[in-house]
Amino acid sequence: INKIGVMTSGGDSPGMNAAIRSVVRTCAFHEIECIGIYRGYQGLIEGDFKEMNARSVNNIINKGGTILKSARSQEFRTKEGRESAFAKAREKGLDALVVIGGDGSFTGAMIFSQEFDIPVMGIPGTIDNDIFGTSATLGYDTALNTVVEAIDKIRDTASSHNRLFFVEVMGRDVGHIALNAGVGAGAEEILIPEEDLGKDRLLESLKRSRQSGKSSSIVVVAEGDQTGENVFELKDYVEANLPEYEVRVSVLGHMQRGGSPSCADRVLASRMGVKAVESLLEGKTNYMVGIKDTQMVLCPIDKAVKGKTDIDLELIRVSDIMTT
Numbered sequence: 001i002n003k004i005g006v007m008t009s010g011g012d013s014p015g016m017n018a019a020i021r022s023v024v025r026t027c028a029f030h031e032i033e034c035i036g037i038y039r040g041y042q043g044l045i046e047g048d049f050k051e052m053n054a055r056s057v058n059n060i061i062n063k064g065g066t067i068l069k070s071a072r073s074q075e076f077r078t079k080e081g082r083e084s085a086f087a088k089a090r091e092k093g094l095d096a097l098v099v100i101g102g103d104g105s106f107t108g109a110m111i112f113s114q115e116f117d118i119p120v121m122g123i124p125g126t127i128d129n130d131i132f133g134t135s136a137t138l139g140y141d142t143a144l145n146t147v148v149e150a151i152d153k154i155r156d157t158a159s160s161h162n163r164l165f166f167v168e169v170m171g172r173d174v175g176h177i178a179l180n181a182g183v184g185a186g187a188e189e190i191l192i193p194e195e196d197l198g199k200d201r202l203l204e205s206l207k208r209s210r211q212s213g214k215s216s217s218i219v220v221v222a223e224g225d226q227t228g229e230n231v232f233e234l235k236d237y238v239e240a241n242l243p244e245y246e247v248r249v250s251v252l253g254h255m256q257r258g259g260s261p262s263c264a265d266r267v268l269a270s271r272m273g274v275k276a277v278e279s280l281l282e283g284k285t286n287y288m289v290g291i292k293d294t295q296m297v298l299c300p301i302d303k304a305v306k307g308k309t310d311i312d313l314e315l316i317r318v319s320d321i322m323t324t
């Protein structure tokens with residue numbers, strides 16, 4: 001392998017720049033060429049490339065987003081699209097690809113590699129932490145810190161006015177952000193997709209909390225929680241049943257995807273970039289780089305795509321005990 005292409009694909013997450021920097025510098029260290037591919041698979045199809053050297057990635061370790069831009073490419077989902085992508089890759093002399101993204105991006109990489117026999121290596125970049133084969137994805141730790149900081153601020157105003165706040169956080173299919181940030185921010189209740197709390201139990205819990213002397217409360221709600229109602233409907237439901245509560249809603253939204261990456265994400269990105277490039281150089285292909293018990297590991301990319309991550313039941317129990 002003499003030339004590696006690197007791209008960011010799908011939803012962006014903090015730490016992607018640190019991972020690009022690591023891939024580029026590891027290539028430079030091993031004296032192989034590195035080509036940045038702009039806008040994910042769409043940029044590959046269009047041949048939107050930039051030669052990268054160790055100095056191309058100065059001062060980006062601390063920046064959110066991705067300097068290579070990200071995109072969702074419909075064209076790459078078609079055989080013709082992937083053929084064009086391979087033609088451009090060959091024209092540029094790319095011997096392997098490092099794809100920084102989520103499970104959709106890995107599915108694309110897997111299909112591309114099978115069809116054209118090009119080595120691929122995935123780096124998990126998504127704030128949701130919903131990828132099998134790694135205990136942390138890039139951007140997750142930063143997103144947790146962003147959410148906790150936001151909830152701390154909401155708590156200040158909630159407690160000044162004796163209010164109940166519903167705070168909606170990202171997580172359509174998984175509740176890692178809601179559960180961990182909820183425990184970290186001291187939420188009264190946490191509603192996640194993996195557990196059916198039930199609206200009645202929510203009311204009971206809020207009643208108990210009031211009776212125990214708490215004047216304000218924070219309920220963290222993942223987008224895909226099991227009540228099947230959005231935060232505004234939940235607000236109406238609680239106000240209708242517990243008139244003593246003054247309820248407000250705060251939807252954190254895309255701010256959770258941005259910001260300067262945390263130290264943990266920068267370190268993880270640096271380690272993952274080294275592992276990805278060096279694994280390709282060792283002849284490995286079709287893997288995703290991950291972290292398990294503080295060690296860097298490789299997970300076959302098809303497993304990473306298909307596997308499901310489990311929510312931490314012990315943490316749910318901790319959360320329940322903390323709201324006593």
Ligand code: ATP
Nearest residue numbers: 010011072073076077101102103104105107108126
């Ligand atoms: P996020 O965390 O935001 O969901 P993701 O990587 O899962 O990130 P997707 O939009 O699902 O984001 O996938 C990114 C890109 O990967 C798609 O736009 C498409 O180009 C490619 N891709 C996804 N699935 C496939 C597939 N089945 N075949 C070919 N390419 C695919």
